[in-house]
Amino acid sequence: MNPTPDPEKRLALCMIVKNEAELLGPCLESIRELADEMIVIDTGSQDATVALAEQYGARVFPHQWQNDFSLARNLSLEQASSDWILFLDADERIDPASLPLLKEILNDPDAAEGYRLQFINYIGDGSAPIQSPLLRLFQNRGYRFTGKIHEQIETTIAAHGPIRDAPVIVHHFGYLPKIQAEKNKGNRNITLLQTELQAAPHDSYLRFQLGRSLGIAGRHAEAVREFEQIWDHYEKTDPKAWPAYAVHAIYLMSKSYRLLGRFEPAAQWSQWALRHWSTAELFFQHGVNQQSLHRYAEAIGAFTGCLRAKKDERFVFQTQVGMESFLTMLQLGKIYEFCGDAETARAWYAEAFQHSPDHPDSVYRLVRLTPDPESLGSFLRSITSPNALEAFCFGCAEIGYPATPALLDRLEKKGVTRSTRNARLRYLGRHGDRNEWTRLLQNDPDEYARFIECLVLLNEQDMPAFRKKAQGLQKYRAQAEAVQAVLDNRPGRPQAGLVLPLCIDFSLQYVFDSILLSFSPEHQDEALLEAQKAWKQGYDFARSPGNCGVACDLRTARALDRQDPLQARFWLEKAEEHGHTITRCLHRLRWERLAGDAEKYKIVLENALKEFPESLLLQKTAGAQ
Template sequence: MTLGLCMIVKNEEENLPRCLESIKDIVDEIIIVDTGSTDSTVKIAESYGAKVFFYEWDNSFANARNFSLEKSSKDWILIMDADDELRREDRDKVIYLVNDKNNNVDIYFGETLSYVGETPGSDIYTNLNVRFIKNGKGIKFKGDIHEQIVFENKGDNVQLVDVKFYHYGYLNKTVEVKNKRKRNMEIIQKILKDNPKDSFMLYNMGTEYVAMGNFLEALNCYKKSYENFNPHLVTFNSKLILKMIYCYEVLGQFKEEIELINEGLKYYPEFTELEFRRAMAFYNRKKYDLAVEALKKCIDMGEPPAVFRDLSGVGSYRAYYLMGLIHFDRENYDDAYKYLDMALKLNSKFTEAILKISQIMFIKNFSVDEIESKLESYFNGNLDENNNLLLSDIFYSKNKFDIAYKYADRSENYKTHSPKVNYYKGILLFYQRKFKEALDSLAKVELGGFYSKSVYYSILCEIFNNQYSNADKLLDIAKNFNENEKTIVYKTFKDIMQGNKYSPIAEDKESSIKFLHPIFDLLEIILKSNSFDEFEKAVQLLNLINDDSILLLLGKLYYKKGYFEFAYKEFIRSIKIYEKIDIEALEMMKLILTCKEI
């Protein structure tokens, strides 16, 4: 039997190649419905042999989706979005289910693993979505947003198949660029205006409010949706309970949170994440024994059935990770190490666990070779660009710049001329005071997210090399970054180093506040590079603003970098000169005296 892909798209030139590459060898037809692309989406689709149709957008995903279904001529229809990717190891499963003549299934649901955050990693949320539809059965979509399937025949057979799709549409950059929140909210508000008690749309509106950080309004929407709770609508209502629990936690409504967890587990006893949320609630309140008890239940329950999956790993590696955090907080580093190791053996891509176990190894004075060997072992020799940069970050945070550079350099083998890699290499060379080599790497960073940072590091390289005219040229470029205070700080530092005349940066307290962050960022960079002569001159920047917190902040910077004697002296000066101190600084002073560092 034949399989055709049906997809609706708009401005998906970044995602579409990845999507089509994942299915091009298993589909017999590609139907692309474009709703108004202004980039190269259509050309990319045509390069894969797609039949491209154009549809005037009418604020209804269901209408566009149904239009695409009408164009399909194949026995089965595969439903995907451009920011989806079929998991490579599931291709044979797709071929098998399409050609299985012994089943009477009309609709297959598959698991969608949605990445969230900055980059694809261990933060994955799971949903069940319609993925395969038997053509000619009258199956359509309904709903302007978060469209659902409707059947003409009550006898339609629906099953869940173990086929997984990665979804990249909820990564921060994608959501921001496409302004999805504004678009979604406008559609949902229109639907609710006509039907204010639509439980599903109230749920969707709550989810949009969560994404915008308005948890109180989100909870109000969820509560209205919960008024029509039906435990038999498992997928929707189990998610609703989970979202409400999350809002209760953020809003500090602990009693209501625990009550809803208990209620949810009565309806859905296999829903492991509810027990995990209990563990998180106890952990956040430092009720560690109760948190451990809940985590043990999570591990006994294991990963939930697909219909209850939301956050991955709640019955396995995340439970062990949280166990590790509890022991870490209690300074039981051996036990913390054991549980974090268990978590990473289950999921080597779990970045948070990698960072925490490396912290323990440094605390326990593992040798650099031991730390490298252990961390690399989790990747089984499969260190890609992101893994190498993660290890580079770990050693960078401990001022092991040569080791950090080694990993950044290795990552270049996986993605030629990557701006991120060149930026990493450049700053790591800077911190090793190899300024000329650093300039070579930083110069390769072109326009993009790392460009402005590279320019500022290049300015410092030129200053430290006494190439002040080159620094001036770079400062002219920096004027275009809309970071006026930062540019002024770097320009003034250059004048101090060059021996030029310089003036106060800000004379009143109100305008001085804007310069605190860029000045102390610069001081931290210089101190981190062990450029003590340059740091001594850079401290003069503090005399050019009018703020009574400068000595307090300078003391905290010294403390952060391990210069405890200097830190203590600056705290004393802050008290004597400005009569200014805070609880954090007092705690630092106490620790310094306890450790007899002065």
């Protein structure tokens, strides 16, 4: 007689909602296939949230909100009769491909007591999504949450059985600017945490969550103060015994210092952390910090360490998706490209592309550094995603690839986008028919095109025409006014970050020079900070122009790439006035090679190795001789 198979385990979805009619449907749809119960605690919705939840078969329980998340979560737990509990918020969705795996976990006889699911948090500013493992799935054995804000249950569950990571993907959209603005969750959480800390001022975990929330809100100076208090609390204890959140606090403190433009303390904290915990996240953080300080050899060492480091299950960090692979490879490529080693840069970009063919940045950079434009056709055949295809076209426009207009025609047949229009403008403005470029600008309904016209007029120093054209701007008025402030030699430094990346992007030498001249040495830190803010909007190396020496490095590299010895020498000498760096040694070596002076090349290399004996790039250069 065959034994009766065990019945399948049941799953209860538990939620807290308020005015979530716009987001709730996709969330419930993503899990309805597996959820045997849907329990929704409504804290006072005024829209169609309740009716929508009931349409999906959810049981809705009204609850008067009392600024206590644990109270509301536990109310939902009390209503659940299933074997497993899954908690989701309305702005989260289970990935359809993860449903079979989730079902396996529910019915696994050797299942853990709880599981951390992999949350993909979308930021919406062009940055890679942030990945974080969160405990949201656990067996229904009477566990309850504690804490009014950032409620906790993990410690209680872990006392009764293991908690494991599961590769179940949950997409989280709550950090998108539109949702953040509508819900005002950040300010709400900060207020609740501050209230909690008044009652429990020595609770370091609450302080960590407050610092983290302040960082998310962009209030980094306040975040640093909270993280420093956690350091004060644990300073005299063995770092190996620190709780995971305290390690995470050091990681976030280093990040906040960097975002404040205080790169030296940022690097000091990440370096201190790496002495005790060799995690990929800390290596990556240290690499970015060293890159911000233009210490490229140290940055290369840190990024290489990130690729080699193994994941440490003791720590739960929020990290950008791809940090342990293609994002780090892209950073390595950018450093080598900046230092003039196009071949090594291209190799790293190719590695990044292999790991993430859909990521547009690796595609764009590979195209720009392609030594043989005729090979672009075969490269194009390996690209499948629309975003990567647009990046391919931008790269082609940059280098003047003759087939660019045809490629853009092909894209526009699938639906005209802002990216394809901008790529066409870039191609025509640099390599094509100037009259056609002007016609497109005049006929483009988007204000962005008129703003480009303003920048061109600035570069031609036609100030009356610029002022007339700028008067009609709305969306880009702030940028135009910032340009005007700099050119009029008025206090324009806080706005300069809006202008610097545009100057780089459109090669506006007149405006660019004016901005550089407006920064005296004592204001360079401020300039770097403002330019960094602009860089976060998606422009490469916008931090650098605030430092005149680094700006000269950029121009030297461009002149060397064009094999223009006169311009290269001019900008190299200007750069060397700001001190000797590894980058400038490499540029000097490239210039001597371009000038054909083998003896001088040898002397420069020997001196550079004496000055920077630990430089990996210089060692590689010497080994190639």
